[in-house]
Amino acid sequence: MKRKIKLVFHCEFSMKRGPQMTSKLRELDRKFNGEKYPLLCYPELYLLEGGYKNFYEHFIDYCEPKHYVNMIHKDHKLEKKSSLKMH
Numbered sequence: 303m304k305r306k307i308k309l310v311f312h313c314e315f316s317m318k319r320g321p322q323m324t325s326k327l328r329e330l331d332r333k334f335n336g337e338k339y340p341l342l343c344y345p346e347l348y349l350l351e352g353g354y355k356n357f358y359e360h361f362i363d364y365c366e367p368k369h370y371v372n373m374i375h376k377d378h379k380l381e382k383k384s385s386l387k388m389h
Contacts, residue, residue, distance in 0.1 A: 312350035312357070314373045324349050 309327070313319035324347050335341045350357055358370045371377060 316353035
């Protein structure tokens with residue numbers, strides 16, 4: 303039996319990067335399977351509601367490390383600048 307792959311996208315709040323990546327993968331999947339519509343390689347794409355921040359607040363037992371640092375924290379300043387340049 304063939305396993306179905308389920309992909310879950312997220313960013314801190316699932317408001318920009320997570321939705322962008324979900325949409326981009328769906329767009330590429332549609333192009334790849336153009337002649338075989340509605341066939342998709344990844345039919346099950348999900349966006350984590352509320353982002354990682356919300357998930358962490360409700361399901362900390364599933365998170366490693368057990369310490370959440372938000373995106374505006376000074377330690378993420380350079381990382382944030384480079385990741386937000388995504389088109």
